Amino acid sequence: MIARRSFLAGLAAAAAARPGWASVGSPAYIAAAKRADGGFVLAGLDVSGAERFRVPLPARGHAGAAHPTRAEVVAFARRPGAYALVIDASTGAVLTELAPPAGRQFNGHGLYTDAGATLLTIEQEAEGSAGIVGIWDVAAGYRRLGEFATHGIGPHDARLMPDGETLVVANGGIATDPDDRTKLNIPEMRPSLAYLSPTGDLLDEVRLDEELHFNSIRHLALRDDGLVGFAMQWEGEPAMGYPLLGLHRRGEALLLAEAPLADELAMDGYAGSIAFAADGTELAITSPKGGRVHRFTAEGAFIAAVARADVCGLAAHPEGLIASDGFGGLVTIGTGGTRPLARHDLAWDNHIVAL
Secondary structure (H helix, E strand, O other): OOOHHHHHHHHHHHHHHOHHHHHHOOOOEEEEEEEOOOOEEEEEEOOOOOEEEEEEEOOOEEEEEEOOOOOEEEEEEOOOEOOEEEEEOOOOOEEEEEOOOOOEEEEEEEEEEHHHOEEEEEEEEOOOOEEEEEEEEOOOOOEEEEEEEEEEEOEEEEEEOOOOOOEEEEEOOOOEOOOOOOEOOHHHOOOEEEEEOOOOOEEEEEOOOHHHOOEEEEEEEEOOOOOEEEEEEEOOOOOOOOOOEEEEOOOOOOEEEOOOHHHHHHOOOEOOEEEEOOOOOEEEEEEOOOOEEEEEEOOOOEEEEEEOOOEEEEEEEOOEEEEEEOOOEEEEEEOOEEEEEEEOOEEEEEEEEEO
C-alpha cells in the first residue's frame, strides 16, 4: 500500500523508466473509445484527463497493453476478436497486425511480460471456448512462439503476479458462439481463478460455491502485495443480488465482498471493471448497466456507492481512482468524493488501462 505522494513519485519513476513514451507526452493511461462519427480510436490520457495521443482502430476496441519502454500499444478487439493491432502511438501507424491461429479468437485482453520482451494474449478456441494464452516474441516482430491452456472456459483477463512469473487468469466459465457471442452453456458454466506457471502448469485454482457458479469471473485487479480482486457478472436468474466482487490471496480462503442488498440489486448483476485505488486501501467495481461505482475496503467492507450513468472504465489515480463513462466523461473518486476531471468528444469503452 502506498500514499498519494508515493503514487505520484511512482508515476514519475515509471515515466523515466519508459523514455520512449515522452514522444507522446508520457501518458498514464490508454482507453478505447467510439467517436461521434461512428469510428473507433485508442487514446492516451494523462492524470489530468488530457489526451496525449489518439490513434484510429478498424473496429470496436476493448482493452489494450502498453509496451513498458517504447511508445507502442497493442489494441485488442472486443471479444470474440479477430485482430490485435500493434500501434506506434506517436504516429498512429500499425506496426504489426496479430491474428489468432485458425479456430481461435482473441478475448479482449493481453499483457507484456519479461520487461517487454514477450506479449501474452488471452484467447479461446472458437468451438467450445477452451482458454488459451498465446505467447509472442516482441523482438522478432511479434512472432508467435507457442501457447498454453488457461485450464478453464472463456478466459477474459489476466495479470502477472508480483513474483514476475506467476500468471493469474480469470476464466469466465462461459462457452460462446464464435460468431454472435450467444452463451451456450449457462446451466453448466464453471468460472475459476487460475494461477499458472510460466509454462502453463496449474499451480492453484479457486472456484465459487455451487450456488454461485452462475457468477462469471471476468476482470482482475492486482495489488503490489499479491492481493487479487476480481469482478463478476451474474448469468443466473435476475434480481438476485449476489456479490459481484471477490478477493483472494494465494494460500488463503476466498472472500466475497457484498454491498447492502438494495445497492447490490442496483448493479443489475454486472460488474464491468475493477481497480485498486492508488494507496491500495480500497478497490472498486463499476456497472454501466446500473450506472454505479461500488467502493470497498481492501478487506471487503462496503464503503459507498457512486451514481454515474454508463460508467465502466476504472484505474488507479493520484486522487484514488479515475473512472470513465460512455458520454466522454472522466472523474476521480476518492476520500474527498467525486470530482469531474475532463470530458471528451468520445464514448469511452469498457476499460482504462494504466501504463
